[in-house]
Amino acid sequence: MMKRVIIVGGGYAGANLARALDSRAEVCLVEAREHFVHNVAAIRSVVDPSLLAKIVIPYDRLLRRGRVRQGIVASAFDGGVMLADGATIEGDIVIVATGSHYARPFKPTLHGARAFEDGVKAAHASLLATDRVTIVGAGAVGVELAGEISTAHPRKRVTLVSGASTLMPGYSAKLARSLEAQLRAKGVAIHLSTRVESLDATDSPYLGTLPGMPYAAENQLIFPALGARPITAIFRHMPAAYFDAQGRVRVDAWLRPAGAQRLFALGDAAATGDPMTIVAITRQVPWLAKIIAATLAGESPKSLPAYVPWSSRGILVPLGPRDGASMLPLMRDGVLVGNWTTALIKGRELFIPRYRKEFGYARKCA
Incomplete structure (x- = not known):
């Protein structure tokens, strides 16, 4: 029988992890909103609101085997989650990826x-x-x-x-x-x-x-x-949870908070040693997908390599479609690149085609 993985939060970390595990487990992604918002492009949408038709994407095509359930999770524990309406969802592994808040209009709120x-x-x-x-x-x-x-x-x-x-x-x-x-x-x-x-x-x-x-x-x-503020209400219900100066929940070397064994924290809400960026997610998600696959196969996370954050703080900062600068998390001190590379990686398209494809909406707007 295929084991169940519950992922709380359908932002970048949660959605990417759900896709990575979709063929390996029965994935249940619990998300409060009905649409994914590609907020990487939200800044440019302030000057070009026509982008909204491309960056607000339904969740209905994200997973092939698993499902996305709309709801608000009140608490999480080894073995499942409890929703705000009192319903309980049981699972073999739980990952909390609740992300962060930012001032409007740069990130969506629970209002949808x-x-x-x-x-x-x-x-x-x-x-x-x-x-x-x-x-x-x-x-x-x-x-x-x-x-x-x-x-x-x-x-x-x-x-x-x-x-x-x-x-x-x-x-x-x-x-x-x-x-x-x-x-x-x-x-x-x-x-x-x-x-x-x-x-x-x-x-x-x-x-x-x-x-x-x-x-x-x-x-x-x-x-x-x-600045961003991590969303950590779920962890604050855990008696053994501790938080860093940014308010992110502290985790062990395998991204488990509060002494949990089969509950993990991921992304902006977790004190991983990475900054709260998509660049960080590109390292965390593949690593955790391997840990979870091995755990479902009966291995202990402690028998596997611990998580190691990027050695340098990487970030991509476009200043419009053609300008900007970025720090790539390569080598010890990172590699600074200028406007041409920044535009090529992010500035021109802001990853919009990539995320529309990942959510199954590559050819037409939502």
Whole structure:
């Protein structure tokens, strides 16, 4: 009899793992939303909302053998999960891949794809209605957004503000310098080591003023881009769970939290040593798929190689379809590549054809 694997969360980590295990186990993917949202392209959709028809994709073609069940998981344990409605799903292995939150409209919420689309369209309308844009936060989302807006609307006055002393804090200084030079060439005003004391909202863009900043009195479109927050409510019900400074659940060398034996954590919610990026998922998912296949065959995870994160922090940061810079997680310190390679890997198509194909929608829009 084929064994059951329950995966909680249908984002990048959960969906990719579900596909990898579909032929090896009876996979049940539990996801709160009815559609997958390819949020890698959400930043560009703010300047080009026509992308929405391509990046909001139903789950109905993701798996051939397994199934996707819509629901909210309240708790997980060795042997199964309990849904918010009280139903229990039993399984031989459970993987929790609940991902992370981000300010709207860059990631969907539990309210579903329609709310996500409405948020993107509202941000786009506000963008068209104003000449000045201020982005608060100079991590990957803030930097990429500044690049997309300044590329699509070169006459708009775009300002990027950060309390950090450099763009892309936590990443290579060479990467930060390359991105800063390109943004300045596009006319983006950059204010580093500048803390914004007051925001009217931190979870969505808004039209308003920004006290203490240049052009403070001018009405402007303000985008909070203050970083991702891991979704870890499920783990907080586990008495033995511990969390790192980012709020990610701590895991053992085989990505198991809270002393669990057959329950694993994956992706943004897990303190794997990787950053919260898709680049990290490309390492975690194949490794965990092998661990689970071996575990289902009767091997102990501890008899298998432990997880080792990338030796360097890799990330891809396009600044529009043609520009940008990336750090590839190769060799000890990573390899910096410029706009041509960044555009080839990510910037031109934002992985849209790949994910539409993986979800079975390669030829027509959802």
